[in-house]
Amino acid sequence: MATLTEVRETYPASPQRPVRVAQQRVPVRVPGWWRDAVGVGAWLSMLVVVALWISGGGIQSLGTVAGAFTSIGRLTGLVSADLLLIQVLLMARIPMVERAYGQDELARRHRLVGFWSFNLMMAHLVAIVIGYALAANLNPFVQFWEMTVDYPGMLLAVAGTLLLVLVTVTSIRKARKKLRYESWHLLHLYAYLGVGLAIPHQLWTGQEFLSSTFATIYWWGLWIAAVAAIAIWRVGVPLYRTFVHDLRVTAVVRESPDVVSVWMRGRNLLDLPVGAGQFFNWRFLSGPGWTRSHPYSLSAAPTHDTLRITVKDLGDGSHALAGVTPGSRVVIEGPYGRLHAGVRTRPKVTLMASGIGISPLRALLEELPAAPGDVTLLYRAHSQADLVLRAEIEEIATRTGARVYYLVGRRLAGRSSWLPESAASLTDAAALAQLVPDIASHDVFLCGANPWMDAARLAAIECGVPAAHIHDERFSW
Ligand SMILES: Cc1cc2nc3c(=O)[nH]c(=O)nc-3n(C[C@H](O)[C@H](O)[C@H](O)COP(=O)(O)OP(=O)(O)OC[C@H]3O[C@@H](n4cnc5c(N)ncnc54)[C@H](O)[C@@H]3O)c2cc1C
Known part of the structure; x- marks a missing residue:
């Protein structure tokens, strides 16, 4: 006691x-239904995909063994593509999604959806190859080879699949622990390329993609939404905020042998919808390492012209902060966080x-x-x-x-x-x-x-x- x-x-x-500064745009608690709306949206999209498969004759094709393999292959491929795009949307920093769930939970859900999408993609590949091989009375390996070289977009899809295999294998916890965060993160970015390479085969050979006007609008809509979300919230908004607020480091203060505070000055910071307790992803343009952003929370309430973070030296990125020179430009992504x-x-x-x-x-x-x-x-x-x-x-x-x-x-x-x-x-x-x-x-x-x-x-x-x-x-x- x-x-x-x-x-x-x-x-x-x-x-x-x-x-406290009265005109500050402080964040507010988001209504609980935002979470439900996002969840319902994700499940609805899968329902639409299954409905499109049924309306495209998916169930009727189950009558023969070859037809069943091909039909199941189509269904798994479609749900996998849908989940792949949901995964991209989850990490696109869409404000409503980000604020409803928070990045930690989104990362967990992204991981879960990612593994499901990957497993279904592999099931799609195997089932389609077996279905086509049975129908053509060919060895599955020969069938796979013929599909890859003869069908439009398939070579790109195989390359995309290999990239997604690489990303998934390196995201398995045991493998991830062995990699430096930087290396894992860099490899992870190849997922975007993998997803991009898979698009053409869906467009050129995917039956359900083109089976009806609704299907075409749905799939194009989803792809465009995913690309637009990344372009707006992961690229456009951060660049806009970085230029408008023009943050520069003013001082780096040592708080303890392994902790430093970085003080920054910027323009019109009250326009940022940020509150104490939230975080940004930061890049300090003062030497190598700026290519990868790091999340750090504000350690002081923001004012109209200053922000401050306090960081413990835990690895390369956080260690480098002690050497950031005053005057360095700062690139920000955020604010984020439910705290x-x-x-x-x-x-x-x-x-x-x-x-x-x-x-x-x-x-x-x-x-x-x-x-x-x-x-x-x-x-x-x-x-x-x-x-x-x-x-x-x-x-x-x-x-x-x-x-x-x-x-x-x-x-x-x-x-x-x-x-x-x-x-x-x-x-x-x-x-x-x-x-x-x-x-x-x-x-x-x-x-x-x-x-x-x-x-x-x-x-x-x-x-x-x-x-x-x-x-x-x-x-x-
Ligand atoms: C929302 C949030 C707020 C944070 N706020 C602070 C803070 O105010 N002060 C502070 O000292 N630390 C904070 N951290 C932790 C800080 O981001 C990591 O310690 C730092 O990025 C480590 O990077 P590194 O290169 O030094 O070490 P590394 O060896 O690269 O990473 C060490 C560990 O940090 C984690 N990490 C590294 N980079 C990231 C990233 N971009 N996203 C998520 N996790 C990452 C990984 O789990 C990794 O295993 C915060 C982290 C998060 C997610």
């Missing part, structure tokens, strides 16, 4: 309120941060409007030296009347917990209830390493916080 209170520090309430003041549902809020997860929560601490005592920050770190941004946190807490508790120490051995080893005598939920007795009536914002967040979330739920009142951002997907 004493172990927790030892690290507890509270700050007196002050009548002064944090300065912002707009998702709050209750007056009382508990912010739970671990390690560099403090970054977005430090910004939220600054921006959340609250009466003294409404906001509590629980900040977990390995050692006192790892408590970055501490002076600022204490200044904000003094000004706003927020309560701050530091939980410092090594991880608890033998149990997955959000607590340090010094609190081993307490259960996760008991410790949380001790620090924030009325936690059940709070919104809880979480950020830290994934296992830590899982333990903290569980503790909050055990203390009676409904899952809908827990908001988090994951730093790795």
